[in-house]
Amino acid sequence: xxxxxxxxxxxxxxxxxxxxxxxxxxxxxxxxxxxxxxxxxxxxxxxxxxxxxxxxxxxxxxxxxxxxxxxxxxxxxxxxxxxxxxxxxxxxxxxxxxxxxxxxxxxxxxxxxxxxxxxxxxxxxxxxxxxxxxxxxxxxxxxxxxxxxxxxxxxxxxxxxxxxxxxxxxxxxxxxxxxxxxxxxxxxxxxxxxxxxxxxxxxxxxxxxxxxxxxxxxxxxxxxxxxxxxxxxxxxxxxxxxxxxxxxxxxxxxxxxxxxxxxxxxxxxxxxxxxxxxxxxxxxxxxxxxxxxxxxxxxxxxxxxxxxxxxxxxxxxxxxxxxxxxxxxxxxxxxxxxxxxxxxx
Amino acid sequence: xxxxxxxxxxxxxxxxxxxxxxxxxxxxxxxxxxxxxxxxxxxxxxxxxxxxxxxxxxxxxxxxxxxxxxxxxxxxxxxxxxxxxxxxxxxxxxxxxxxxxxxxxxxxxxxxxxxxxxxxxxxxxxxxxxxxxxxxxxxxxxxxxxxxxxxxxxxxxxxxxxxxxxxxxxxxxxxxxxxxxxxxxxxxxxxxxxxxxxxxxxxxxxxxxxxxxxxxxxxxxxxxxxxxxxxxxxxxxxxxxxxxxxxxxxxxxxxxxxxxxxxxxxxxxxxxxxxxxxxxxxxxxxxxxxxxxxxxxxxxxxxxxxxxxxxxxxxxxxxxxxxxxxxxxxxxxxxxxxxxxxxxxxx
Numbered sequence: 001x002x003x004x005x006x007x008x009x010x011x012x013x014x015x016x017x018x019x020x021x022x023x024x025x026x027x028x029x030x031x032x033x034x035x036x037x038x039x040x041x042x043x044x045x046x047x048x049x050x051x052x053x054x055x056x057x058x059x060x061x062x063x064x065x066x067x068x069x070x071x072x073x074x075x076x077x078x079x080x081x082x083x084x085x086x087x088x089x090x091x092x093x094x095x096x097x098x099x100x101x102x103x104x105x106x107x108x109x110x111x112x113x114x115x116x117x118x119x120x121x122x123x124x125x126x127x128x129x130x131x132x133x134x135x136x137x138x139x140x141x142x143x144x145x146x147x148x149x150x151x152x153x154x155x156x157x158x159x160x161x162x163x164x165x166x167x168x169x170x171x172x173x174x175x176x177x178x179x180x181x182x183x184x185x186x187x188x189x190x191x192x193x194x195x196x197x198x199x200x201x202x203x204x205x206x207x208x209x210x211x212x213x214x215x216x217x218x219x220x221x222x223x224x225x226x227x228x229x230x231x232x233x234x235x236x237x238x239x240x241x242x243x244x245x246x247x248x249x250x251x252x253x254x255x256x257x258x259x260x261x262x263x264x265x266x267x268x269x270x271x272x273x274x275x276x277x278x279x280x281x282x283x284x285x286x287x288x289x290x291x292x293x294x295x296x297x298x299x300x301x302x303x304x305x306x307x308x309x310x311x312x313x314x315x316x317x318x319x320x321x322x323x324x325x326x327x328x329x330x331x332x333x334x335x336x337x338x339x340x341x342x343x344x345x
Numbered sequence: 346x347x348x349x350x351x352x353x354x355x356x357x358x359x360x361x362x363x364x365x366x367x368x369x370x371x372x373x374x375x376x377x378x379x380x381x382x383x384x385x386x387x388x389x390x391x392x393x394x395x396x397x398x399x400x401x402x403x404x405x406x407x408x409x410x411x412x413x414x415x416x417x418x419x420x421x422x423x424x425x426x427x428x429x430x431x432x433x434x435x436x437x438x439x440x441x442x443x444x445x446x447x448x449x450x451x452x453x454x455x456x457x458x459x460x461x462x463x464x465x466x467x468x469x470x471x472x473x474x475x476x477x478x479x480x481x482x483x484x485x486x487x488x489x490x491x492x493x494x495x496x497x498x499x500x501x502x503x504x505x506x507x508x509x510x511x512x513x514x515x516x517x518x519x520x521x522x523x524x525x526x527x528x529x530x531x532x533x534x535x536x537x538x539x540x541x542x543x544x545x546x547x548x549x550x551x552x553x554x555x556x557x558x559x560x561x562x563x564x565x566x567x568x569x570x571x572x573x574x575x576x577x578x579x580x581x582x583x584x585x586x587x588x589x590x591x592x593x594x595x596x597x598x599x600x601x602x603x604x605x606x607x608x609x610x611x612x613x614x615x616x617x618x619x620x621x622x623x624x625x626x627x628x629x630x631x632x633x634x635x636x637x638x639x640x641x642x643x644x645x646x647x648x649x650x651x652x653x654x655x656x657x658x659x660x661x662x663x664x665x666x667x668x669x670x671x672x673x674x675x676x677x678x679x680x681x682x683x684x685x686x687x688x689x690x691x692x
Contacts, residue, residue, distance in 0.1 A: 056403035063388035
């Protein structure tokens with residue numbers, strides 16, 4: 001099939017959505033389809049620009065294409081008679097972020113009008129699709145709540161699932177990823193002083209918010225903590241990450257209110273390691289079942305410390321939970337066979 | 346520099362524009378520029394174009410990149426504070442093909458208004474450009490005639506000419522192009538009938554979608570004229586290495602499209618392989634490159650005359666070699682190289 005993958009684009013910037021779109025196109029080709037990545041520029045400031053770009057997307061055409069797979073606002077408006085959505089998220093400023101400090105749109109008559117146009121356009125144009133899949137239960141729930149639309153969750157896999165390894169269940173909890181306030185690595189580092197076992201923490205990733213990196217650095221420098229907190233503040237290569245997962249006791253991933261289950265969680269389970277997450281981490285609860293595949297605890301240092309201690313104190317149990325995580329990923333069919341089959345059905 | 350390249354594409358159809366965009370992007374990156382390529386699908390079906398022209402006006406790239414290089418129409422409608430247009434062809438139905446059987450737009454008041462709106466939009470988008478280049482004199486002349494604009498000719502080079510080479514002069518002439526009626530591979534077959542020497546012909550290339558009947562016609566003609574032993578027809582995608590080899594071992598290259606805008610990459614590939622080019626006076630842009638008797642032959646599109654030129658190359662292989670060498674000089678002389686492209690587009 002000739003398949004167009006619709007994504008938006010901010011020139012010279014690439015994030016998670018771009019990587020997912022690239023991976024999807026590569027996998028579609030692997031499965032014998034002809035993919036075409038269509039990247040439509042998007043600008044949202046000043047807010048009137050949002051409407052311009054929505055209109056532009058409605059005016060574009062996709063000739064000589066059998067199927068369109070639409071990922072993001074507003075590129076997902078581009079019309080096609082045979083379109084499926086794999087919705088990564090809607091324009092959240094008009095929905096769940098409205099009324100929060102992340103609202104972005106001004107709380108004026110104009111701002112409200114723009115919000116209403118976005119909601120109305122979603123109500124009108126999302127149902128054009130043959131089927132709506134989303135990347136997470138959170139996205140599906142919002143779609144139901146705000147637009148009354150039903151969808152099916154189709155979890156995004158990693159580009160390669162076969163590279164992950166399981167070695168020893170070591171003495172450290174691994175926490176990979178970009179260092180910033182919403183990922184809360186700092187909270188993990190603060191928790192370490194409350195641990196009763198000699199469990200260690202390995203935080204590794206590129207710094208995004210300097211304040212957090214400095215705080216982690218300071219906590220690691222306190223006496224008695226030098227060997228307990230290791231902080232690698234730089235971009236981490238795939239091979240390093242695989243190795244650090246492989247030798248870890250488990251993984252901690254405690255973002256604040258994330259939509260998706262988080263690739264880190266998936267990577268940990270593919271390495272057969274249990275995951276510690278928080279009750280306010282959002283979509284991670286799709287994979288982290290408390291006491292079964294890891295621990296879901298309150299976002300408090302003592303609770304996190306207790307969870308880490310438990311993994312350390314009973315490594316056999318940690319192993320069992322890691323294995324259970326691996327089995328869960330298989331049973332949820334988080335793999336490209338499933339994604340390609342559904343999106344091309 | 347941060348450089349945006351914008352172009353339109355017909356999804357899943359490769360063409361000259363795709364090649365220019367890909368090779369331009371590679372060469373910019375090789376010179377340490379940061380490049381972002383935006384390829385917009387466009388439907389040219391009547392009456393869908395106007396909506397899409399508006400879309401190009403609404404998409405806002407003005408905050409990104411130090412420069413926007415617009416390639417295939419209607420990418421020049423994008424707004425940018427530093428827009429450079431390397432124009433490779435008009436939406437021809439509204440321009441030079443209007444009034445011919447290829448017009449494709451109805452000859453009604455609505456159709457006329459549609460055409461005029463396209464021309465008006467082009468006039469706006471092209472006039473915003475800080476610099477306007479065309480890929481050939483034919484396109485430059487059309488820009489002057491229809492839009493009243495002066496463009497500078499900037500010939501698109503091969504992406505990687507070094508990969509071509511010569512392995513002496515062989516006994517066959519090569520016609521390497523997409524197999525489609527207006528490329529007139531049939532004229533090469535017809536011409537072979539008028540040769541007195543045993544010169545052979547190799548036709549190679551991928552048939553355009555829907556051109557299978559034309560390929561069958563070619564096959565039948567070859568058989569009918571008893572030329573099966575002298576003509577090889579490779580009607581499929583030819584791998585790069587095989588292609589380079591076909592050029593390297595040939596006697597010369599044929600290129601007889603009907604009235605094309607540009608000289609055609611096959612002509613450049615011929616000269617990069619130090620081979621002469623045989624073309625016809627009605628082929629369009631090839632005559633900008635090929636000087637009759639110097640780096641090839643330019644004859645009227647007449648099988649007998651072409652057959653005679655084929656014989657000449659076969660009989661005088663030294664002449665063929667000298668013309669091939671002259672081709673490389675000719676490419677240089679008219680400035681078909683990346684240093685020039687970069688200097689002009691980034692000026």
